Amino acid sequence: MPMAQALRLCPDLITVRGHFNSYSEHSQMVMDILSGLTPLVEQISIDEAFLDVTDLPEESYRIAENIQVQIYSKLELPCSIGGASNKLIAKIATNTAKSSHRSDTYPMAIRIIPFGKEKSFLAPLQVGEMCGIGPKSVALLEKSGIKTIGDLQNLPIEIMGKIFGNFASEMAKRVQGMDDRPVGDYGGIKSVSNEVTFRQDIRDGIELLRAVRYLSEKVARRLRKKGLSGRTVRLKIRWKNFETHMRQTTLDQPTNQDSVIISSAEKLLHSIWKEGKPVRLIGVGVSGLDETHYQLSLLDDAYLTEKRLLDAVDFLKEKYGSDIVKKGIKPDNFRS
DNA sequence: TCTGGGGTCCTAGGACCC
């Protein structure tokens, strides 16, 4: 059951956005197809990428059709494509193309915005269609009677400043349809985290610790799989009333080891949670990432022993599934 | 209305160092 993948084009940039069910495999296959067309591909999420097709001989619409045909014939995955002279407009064109497709099936839409038509394309759209304007900002703008991007286009810069603060000059450019960011390599991931919302709020410290350990191990395993380590360990906690807090700590050295992440996260839990307080959600994350380099001189026996053990456990989990080795117990109050 | 999960980026304040 496919999800979605998207693609986008510019003056020739294109945004492609697709629908897939299985994350990395389908994502990689789609990106492989895109990379076959041009090396100028920037993957921006699991199911979306920018392409700079300026140097290709065909016009954008033909390229977009070709991409849809290739992805569908090889992978049976639909995708929506927007094309424009810059990334911002290509992205919004993809969104509008996708949402204008009224059908139970996944959209296979294409929308190309010609060079010079960026501003008029944006004008009638609701402000929420603009990248960087979310529900909170939409609500604020509507209170001032600002509903469309066209309304924003006509606003004096001083008023923009009052609404958007330091972001005003950037937003003023965006609403005019201007964007000069090149299609480039995606910077890579900045953090790895896992969190869980409990079926019922948890008050029991032992169960919270089991959850923290389970999530820490999961994060550590994902880091090792990517060959990454991180210096900052973060704990996220949400109370019964939905109030959410974060606590973080920075280590002397980057890590991807279960024991280090577990002990850091446990300390953070103790710093914020009081016995008996109901917890709705808990999460563990690691940021400040870097590629893992093992400096042998710094490794002691205990470290090497744990590393060998973790490598073996990772191998078993990879081969036989995550339940094959149970060092801890997965909390049974996790939402399925 | 009753709220999932995994991310990015920005801001603001405080600590620390030179």
Add this chain to the structure above:
DNA sequence: TCTGGGGTCCTAGGACCC
């Protein structure tokens, strides 16, 4: 000893995106 500025790092929270 005090003052101040500037830079950097850390922490916490929020908005936004897919």
